[in-house]
Amino acid sequence: DTGVSQNPRHKITKRGQNVTFRCDPISEHNRLYWYRQTLGQGPEFLTYFQNEAQLEKSRLLSDRFSAERPKGSFSTLEIQRTEQGDSAMYLCASSLQGKRTQYFGPGTRLTVL
Amino acid sequence: AQSVTQLDSHVSVSEGTPVLLRCNYSSSYSPSLFWYVQHPNKGLQLLLKYTSAATLVKGINGFEAEFKKSETSFHLTKPSAHMSDAAEYFCVVSEPYSGGGADGLTFGKGTHLIIQP
Numbered sequence: 001d002t003g004v005s006q007n008p009r010h011k012i013t014k015r016g017q018n019v020t021f022r023c024d025p026i027s028e029h030n031r032l033y034w035y036r037q038t039l040g041q042g043p044e045f046l047t048y049f050q051n052e053a054q055l056e057k058s059r060l061l062s063d064r065f066s067a068e069r070p071k072g073s074f075s076t077l078e079i080q081r082t083e084q085g086d087s088a089m090y091l092c093a094s095s096l097q098g099k100r101t102q103y104f105g106p107g108t109r110l111t112v113l
Numbered sequence: 114a115q116s117v118t119q120l121d122s123h124v125s126v127s128e129g130t131p132v133l134l135r136c137n138y139s140s141s142y143s144p145s146l147f148w149y150v151q152h153p154n155k156g157l158q159l160l161l162k163y164t165s166a167a168t169l170v171k172g173i174n175g176f177e178a179e180f181k182k183s184e185t186s187f188h189l190t191k192p193s194a195h196m197s198d199a200a201e202y203f204c205v206v207s208e209p210y211s212g213g214g215a216d217g218l219t220f221g222k223g224t225h226l227i228i229q230p
Contacts (some may be wrong), residue, residue: 004156042203043215051114058132059217091157092216100164100207102143102218104157 002026006092006107012111013082020078021108025094033073033090033102034067043091049075050097054096115140115206121145125127127229132191134224136204139185146187147205149192150177157203174198199228 003022013019030051035043046065047057051072060066064082065080074090090107093102106107120135126135148160167187168180170205187204204221 035217036131042205042220042223043218045219048217056217072132091195093157101147101159104149106156 001059004092004094004103006090006105006108007107008108010109010111013103017086018078018080019082019110020076020111021090021092022074022076023105024074025092028096028105029094030072031095032069033093033103034075034077035093035094036061037089037091037107039088040049046077050072050079050087079110082110084112086110087112115144115208115219117204117206117219117221119202119204119224122222123194123225125227125229126194129193132189132194132198132226133159134189134202134204134226136187136189136221137185138204138206140206140208142208145207146178146180147207148172148176148187148189149177149203149205149220151203151223153200160189160202172173178228194226194228196228196230198227201225 007022011019027093033048034046037043046059047067049069052069064080067077089107091107092105116139120138126132146163149157150160160176161170163170163180169180176191178187180187186201201223203223205218207218
């Protein structure tokens with residue numbers, strides 16, 4: 001399978017715990033994006049990387065959210081001190097530099113109890 | 114700033130009849146426009162895209178969309194609906210990158226397509 005993969009697919013956690021999600025982009029894609037999708041809404045852009053550089057992070061929802069892409073390949077999204085309002089689907093997408101088409105992974109569904 | 118308005122939250126059609134999902138956009142630049150489909154418990158799949166070439170764009174599974182700059186619209190159509198088309202459809206806009214950075218895609222709120230047997 002050469003598409004975007006995300007792990008885990010589902011995560012249930014208790015309020016106040018930290019969670020980390022992983023995204024593996026399409027191998028030749030150097031841009032990687034994170035989105036959040038809440039119930040009944042379209043995905044909302046959070047942040048993006050070009051190679052290992054995080055070029056846009058002002059849309060991250062709070063300072064509890066952070067993302068890394070240390071070697072320019074896979075990326076992680078961490079949420080610290082989770083809140084019930086963080087319950088959502090977290091989507092990852094990748095693209096080639098200079099191309100606007102983004103390819104999405106299946107998402108990680110987070111439930112905060 | 115860019116924005117997308119999907120004019121119908123739900124559309125219901127009978128199998129074998131035409132589908133029309135409406136989308137209007139707002140953009141300060143020459144945008145790229147996309148339609149994505151999301152089936153239950155599955156990822157977003159690209160249906161088609163407009164990137165300033167032909168204004169009538171053909172996508173997968175028999176879907177088409179026409180870019181109308183004068184109307185700022187990008188409506189999605191299909192001549193004959195199939196049961197497997199039942200899903201959530203998102204109209205998406207992307208503006209040219211500026212200032213050396215890049216923006217994410219801006220999604221509409223989605224249209225839920227229901228296919229009646």
